[in-house]
Amino acid sequence: MFSVFRQRIERAGLAPVAPQAVDTLPPLPEQALAMPRLQLDDEQLQADPRAGFPFPDPSFMGGEDRALAHLAQYLARKLPHSYKATRNGLYGxxxxxKLSPWLACGALSPRYVLQQLKTFEAEQGASDGSYWLWFELLWRDYFKLLQCQYGRRLYRAGGLPGKSAPPHDAVAFLRWRCGETGQPLVDAGMRELAATGYLGNRMRQIVASYLIYDLQCDWRAGAAWFESALIDYDCSVNHGNWLYIAGLGTDPRGGRRFNLEKQTAEHDADGAYRACWRAA
Ligand SMILES: Cc1cc2nc3c(=O)[nH]c(=O)nc-3n(C[C@H](O)[C@H](O)[C@H](O)COP(=O)(O)OP(=O)(O)OC[C@H]3O[C@@H](n4cnc5c(N)ncnc54)[C@H](O)[C@@H]3O)c2cc1C
Structure with a gap:
């Protein structure tokens, strides 16, 4: 269980291990150098102004330099302090x-993030917000741990308990994937995902729960769609979250069903997010 894992880590008072610095890398293999490079035309390089992670914008492009600069400005603006209050946001x-794409592709070391967060707390004071950012980063570690612990068992249709295969409705799945379920909040989320490759954590939970519990679809189909669409796709983290919501992982509550009406009232009461991602 995550809470047991977290308590043990906290009790042990583990200090962040410094990331290993590498001064020089061996040259790329010949085959890699000969591979054709992806060509993007100007139109594809336009950032969607609505995107949570507008990656064609120079500050959100790939690579370690951008990742370090993004982390530095996030800490310099003291945003960890407001993180707990804002983390369930849908828009902006x-x-x-927004560290996940760089973490997922290895451009940013989680050890480095942790080290910087601890330095931030030493200089600016720890807060609920900075703790909560650490807490969420620990979820990432936790899913990596589950991957090491259970390996292929995590990928069975019936998850860790080895239950029978879930039901699936291919037509409902297609409607969900295309943002055409008729549920404005879910459809807005699925459109944002398809258009930008990013979705905030709350919306990921809402659309995943809707697919599993309301549409009675196989959680693995949802995980596969996320895999193809997410700019921050990370195998163990994506799979772990889907399993958790489906109640086939280590959730002591046996799954997370989100009430759509309640979620809409709590997170998009004014309808701004739904309006932003309304079908053209
Ligand atoms: C169904 C589902 C699928 C997901 N698939 C992925 C995925 O493929 N790749 C991915 O990186 N995250 C995934 N997440 C977790 C989470 O939604 C994203 O990490 C987060 O939205 C990324 O934005 P951020 O960097 O601004 O996160 P922040 O809220 O700023 O969190 C900071 C960091 O903590 C970690 N983190 C936050 N929430 C979680 C979480 N629930 N589980 C594990 N780590 C977390 C991430 O590394 C994140 O970058 C998924 C969540 C759900 C519910």
Whole structure:
């Protein structure tokens, strides 16, 4: 269980291990150098102004330099302090750290993030918000741990308990994937995902729960769609979250069903997010 894992880590008072610095890398293999490079035309390089992670924008492009600069500005603006209050946001950039794409592709070391967060707390004071950012980063570690612990068992249709295969409705799945379920909040989320490759954590939970519990679809189909669409796709983290919501992982509550009406009232009461991602 995550809470047991967290308590043990906290009790042990583990200090962040410094990331290993590498001064020089061996040259790329010949085959890699000969591979054709992806060509993007100007139109594809336009950032969607509605995107939570507007990656064609120079500050959100790939690579370690951008990742370090993004983390530095996030800490310099003291955003960890407001993280707990804003992390469930649906719209904008600063409601969460937006570190995930760089973490997922290895451009940013989680050890380095932790080290920087601890330095931030030493200089600016720890707060509920900075703790909560650490807490969420620990979820990432936790899913990595589950991957090491259970390996292929995590990928069975019936998850860790080895239950029978879930039901599936291919037509409902297609409607969900295309943002055409008729549920405005779910459809807005699925459109944002398809258009930008990013979705905030709350919306990921809402659309995943809707697919599993309301549409009675196989959680693995949802995980596969996320895999193909997410700019921050990370195998163990994506799979772990889907399993958790489906109640086939280590959730002591046996799954997370989100009430759509309640979620809409709590997170998009004014309808701004739904309006932003309304079908053209
Ligand atoms: C169904 C589902 C699928 C997901 N698939 C992925 C995925 O493929 N790749 C991915 O990186 N995250 C995934 N997440 C977790 C989470 O939604 C994203 O990490 C987060 O939205 C990324 O934005 P951020 O960097 O601004 O996060 P922040 O809220 O700023 O969190 C900081 C960091 O903590 C970690 N983190 C936050 N929430 C979680 C979480 N629930 N589980 C594990 N780590 C977390 C991430 O590394 C994140 O970058 C998924 C969540 C759900 C519910």
């Amino acid at each position: 950039i600063d409601y969460s750290s």
